[in-house]
Amino acid sequence: MNNFIILNKLIDYIDALKFKNVSKRVITELKIVADTIQSLNFDLNKDNIVLFEKYFVEKEYIRKILRELVYNGRCEEIETLLKEIPKSLIKLTKIPGIGNRLANILYKELNIVDINDLKIAIKEKKLRNIKEIGIKGEELINKNLNAYNKLQNEFSYSLGLSLYNFIKDKLEKFCNYEIFLAGSLRRKKDIIKNINLVTENSSFNNIYEILKNTSDFILIDKKDNFIKFKTFYSELEIIINFVPEKYLGSSLLYFTGPKSFNIFLKEKAKQYNIIESVTGFLKIENLTEKEIFFLFSLPFVAPEFRDNWELYIELKDKLSLEYSIKGDLHIHSNFSDGISSIYEIVKEASEMGYKYIGITDHTEDLKVAKGMKRERILEERLEIKKVERLFPNIKILFGVEANIRIDGSVDVDEDILKELDYVIGSIHFNFNETKEVNMKRYINAMNNPYITIIAHPSGRKIGERKEMDIDWKRFFIEAEKTKTFLEINSTLDRLDLSSSLSFEANKYNILFTINSDAHVSPQLSFIKNFGINIAKRALIDEKRIINTYDYYELQRFLKIKRDT
Ligand SMILES: [Zn+2]
Numbered sequence: 360m361n362n363f364i365i366l367n368k369l370i371d372y373i374d375a376l377k378f379k380n381v382s383k384r385v386i387t388e389l390k391i392v393a394d395t396i397q398s399l400n401f402d403l404n405k406d407n408i409v410l411f412e413k414y415f416v417e418k419e420y421i422r423k424i425l426r427e428l429v430y431n432g433r434c435e436e437i438e439t440l441l442k443e444i445p446k447s448l449i450k451l452t453k454i455p456g457i458g459n460r461l462a463n464i465l466y467k468e469l470n471i472v473d474i475n476d477l478k479i480a481i482k483e484k485k486l487r488n489i490k491e492i493g494i495k496g497e498e499l500i501n502k503n504l505n506a507y508n509k510l511q512n513e514f515s516y517s518l519g520l521s522l523y524n525f526i527k528d529k530l531e532k533f534c535n536y537e538i539f540l541a542g543s544l545r546r547k548k549d550i551i552k553n554i555n556l557v558t559e560n561s562s563f564n565n566i567y568e569i570l571k572n573t574s575d576f577i578l579i580d581k582k583d584n585f586i587k588f589k590t591f592y593s594e595l596e597i598i599i600n601f602v603p604e605k606y607l608g609s610s611l612l613y614f615t616g617p618k619s620f621n622i623f624l625k626e627k628a629k630q631y632n633i634i635e636s637v638t639g640f641l642k643i644e645n646l647t648e649k650e651i652f653f654l655f656s657l658p659f660v661a662p663e664f665r666d667n668w669e670l671y672i673e674l675k676d677k678l679s680l681e682y683s684i685k686g687d688l689h690i691h692s693n694f695s696d697g698i699s700s701i702y703e704i705v706k707e708a709s710e711m712g713y714k715y716i717g718i719t720d721h722t723e724d725l726k727v728a729k730g731m732k733r734e735r736i737l738e739e740r741l742e743i744k745k746v747e748r749l750f751p752n753i754k755i756l757f758g759v760e761a762n763i764r765i766d767g768s769v770d771v772d773e774d775i776l777k778e779l780d781y782v783i784g785s786i787h788f789n790f791n792e793t794k795e796v797n798m799k800r801y802i803n804a805m806n807n808p809y810i811t812i813i814a815h816p817s818g819r820k821i822g823e824r825k826e827m828d829i830d831w832k833r834f835f836i837e838a839e840k841t842k843t844f845l846e847i848n849s850t851l852d853r854l855d856l857s858s859s860l861s862f863e864a865n866k867y868n869i870l871f872t873i874n875s876d877a878h879v880s881p882q883l884s885f886i887k888n889f890g891i892n893i894a895k896r897a898l899i900d901e902k903r904i905i906n907t908y909d910y911y912e913l914q915r916f917l918k919i920k921r922d923t
């Protein structure tokens with residue numbers, strides 16, 4: 360897969376453009392392209408680029424960059440810009456509180472060019488001497504730096520998957536051994552910290568040579584039974600574990616984890632007089648994973664259920680964990696910051712077999728996303744009516760994604776709210792308020808009879824922004840009381856609610872909706888590829904997900920709150 364390289368070149372480009380203060384619109388659009396490439400399950404090449412380009416037909420600059428990257432593996436414009444601005448300096452501006460201006464001051468006054476320099480300068484208390492920073496500023500930067508460093512070890516599931524496909528493709532091309540996925544990525548965890556792979560030990564020399572001699576890879580560590588490395592394009596580390604062929608099945612089970620499940624299996628194995636190897640896997644020869652479950656008289660637990668294996672085994676016959684998604688309730692069109700027209704979105708959704716979709720563009724407070732004022736909202740309604748006539752097999756619901764202000768009110772007048780089929784309430788700014796402020800904000804919003812769904816409730820962005828400070832117990836109680844639905848947002852770096860918060864929320868009488876938050880029509884596939892994994896891992900029954908119901912039942916759900 361070359362997608363991983365293209366994707367990372369685009370990410371570097373976006374970061375450099377941010378540094379240059381280029382228009383936010385361009386940055387948003389390029390991020391939409393990068394996210395879409397990250398989610399593709401086919402490799403972009405000269406033959407299929409036309410199919411992909413059609414989604415960006417009105418964006419000539421995007422098509423030009425894409426074509427260059429796919430045809431030549433490089434893009435001159437990106438390379439020129441990256442030569443101009445050192446990557447380490449760009450990284451510095453990603454720390455909250457250090458914008459371009461401060462990064463420039465740090466560079467000029469203290470010759471700080473990267474995070475390491477910054478760390479040393481903080482230790483030596485040098486930052487406080489800069490007029491614009493002072494002692495308080497120094498403390499704040501230190502705090503933000505620590506939080507930032509923590510996030511740097513966190514990568515989204517989809518990024519991991521894209522890197523895994525890249526490695527598998529590169530390695531299997533040159534060696535005859537299959538490389539198996541294990542670890543948290545195989546368990547479809549929303550955040551992963553590394554990639555764990557398993558293969559047979561006779562491939563060791565072969566794989567070691569490839570890694571050493573291919574310019575894409577950087578070796579970090581190696582012993583007899585593993586090689587640790589990363590790629591030139593990302594900090595995400597990969598570990599390949601080498602095991603004897605006869606133990607492939609039991610090793611795959613072991614390296615997939617999690618720890619609690621391995622401890623349970625080890626105890627189980629004692630009853631069968633099976634011992635473990637020095638590495639840790641059970642010495643069970645020539646059996647597949649499935650056969651090992653059978654040997655232990657256990658039902659097969661798919662990797663995504665292994666974090667909650669106990670509950671899964673107990674409830675699996677009562678739960679329906681295969682979701683038949685009938686529609687998507689969170690989609691952006693070119694009426695706000697999306698790229699596709701309403702026509703293109705409906706066409707795609709109808710081809711996917713959806714029975715309904717909801718168009719929910721941003722409203723006016725979100726200026727960077729072309730948030731709609733009332734006239735624009737009314738204009739969009741007319742457009743929806745027009746498109747609806749062309750697609751008799753799919754219903755189009757009209758909503759908005761309103762901004763929840765700091766006091767819990769939203770940026771849409773009540774007479775408009777009344778007219779909409781439903782309303783999503785979201786927080787898009789002021790993420791760093793105290794728990795008290797955040798709770799008041801959300802509680803007020805949930806008590807608004809027109810707010811049907813709270814989208815991406817925690818506000819996290821994987822690798823970039825931590826969750827807001829929220830009393831989740833109170834939050835879930837209020838959602839239950841007010842009959843507000845909670846979203847599982849499928850966007851790659853959101854996955855919000857996370858699977859652990861979804862698991863907690865599922866203990867209350869709450870209904871969910873899994874949405875794509877698509878900003879271009881191929882992103883409608885986010886639900887299927889990413890969002891449903893969160894709900895599965897949280898063991899949420901299909902009946903509790905409103906967009907698995909047919910249109911008339913869905914309409915009933917959307918009216919519950921207004922009618923009570
Ligand atoms: Zn949003």
Ligand SMILES: [Zn+2]
Nearest residue numbers: 689691760876
């Ligand atoms: Zn959205």
